[in-house]
Amino acid sequence: MRASLTRSLTLGLLAAAVAAPALAQTPPATIGDRYIPAPWWMRDPVIASVGNVQVELQANRAFVSASFQSVERSVNDASRAAADQVRALSQALAGYGADKVRVETSVTTRPIYDQYRDGDGVIRDNTRADRIARYQADAAVRVTVRDVALIERVYATIVASRPTSIGQVSFSLDPENSWKANLAAEAMKDARRRAEAAAANAGATLGRVRIIDPSGRVCQTDVLAGWPSYAASGPATSVDEVVVTGAKAMERANFAPPPPPAAPAGGGAPSEDQIEAARLALQPPLQTLTDSACIIYSLN
Template identity: 30%
Template sequence: MHRLASSLVALCLALPAAAQSVPDFQNEAFVTPYWTRVPVIEVLGRANMEVAPNRASFSVTYLETDKDSKKAMQLAVERGRLAYDTIKKTAGESARIQSSVNVTALYEQYKDKDGNRIDNERSDKIRAYEARVSLSIVVDQVSKAGAARAGALALAPENSTGLSTYLERTTDMNRAAYEAAVEDGTARAKATAEASGAVIGKLMVVQEGTGPCLGQWSSMAGSDYDYYRSAPAAMAPPSPPPPPAPVAAGMVGGRQITITQADIDTLNLPSDDKPQQISASVCMIYALGK
């Protein structure tokens, strides 16, 4: 037994020595980054670019009431369809429109013992139907958004939202911000080296993010306006003025409704764009030159 225990102790003592005799270069590369073996400069390059908004959105709702459900829907859809046509004539394919329609029953009411009015929700107590057509519009040419919304307002919607302009980032925008951040990082590295009386050498590491060499894109975009931008000012008509050409026309409730450019210009209230921001950061590691 003493002889076996002595052999086990000797084996355990020998294992660490044997392990140390074989260098583990693979693990060493991860434990000790190669740029820590030489003097380096680590900087964070930043870019904050101002760009114009490239999207605008708004919505309108048209309500019609009738004792017949189908008639109420027809009236609301006619107004919604004419608004759709007007927006398309004004903004063209730059406008993307999503539409919806729903109907709500309006019931007769009675008073409870406290005097509160309560809907009598029975099928034989329906007094009318309210049809609601909603249009949600996104315009990717912001300069056309104000006129498009004015065209929708010309149909007198019961509800409407303010025009919201915002930024939808593109690949080119992201790349431009990244390149500007790299340029800023290089300038910072040179300034750091000069402050210490050295010069920068080879770029060893560059990675997008907020450091240390890790991170992701960041941006601030979006602005809601209560009003909408103006269309180009209409030129004075010649004398005598010709009859205004309709932008869109259609039947609503058996009546011919015509929307002219003058109707749109009257409702097109101007507003200024708020610049949008897109930001990027990069972590950069430079070796010191000789």
């Protein structure tokens, strides 16, 4: 009896060990199989609807960089001269406040060696510590504009500071959490609108909700082809009128220039006339924000 019980337990454990991998398999079938088991939510008639929405928003971040170069006989003089060039600009831009304009600066130096011609007439650097002729210092400024209404003035201030080089102005969209939440809600509404239209056109009505998937992945499962195989969803619905008030208020402001900050102590910053003379039209581009959601309804 005891031996029989031990054998039964052993067989039971072996059966469980064999069944465990089968239960853990994902997906439950191989693509191309003749018969594909349907997911649980397809036991009754259902309709899977994907809500796709998009909205165009003006970029709310701008970036630009510049560099100042100085060449002196000593490393201290070169670094000090480059730092002096960038200090007044940094202070002028910092006057707007770190919540609107963020300024990062760095200074690097390198030696400039005497040169000579080798036996083949090629000019080479005499890279010896006692053959350093000058030191070159490069002061870099990277500016992040968090209030894009200031970008024209910030760029003009940089130009008026006469840097050695200026990088291209770039823009990006950093959506606020409320914008994302509003767009996610619109994706759900869009999914319901599409489901209602499809059911009505097919002569049915929507029943209760079976699944709500904010990621939209459930609706991409292609059961007929052997899931999970994914198909493209329909075109996105534009929801331009659902943008949060903050973005619209920024648009209505038409980028009116704010009052300039106070000039930094010690002078050296560009004058107001120089800044105005260097102004260019810089219109932040439109960026597309998208979201999707999947809702599965039963059908009546």
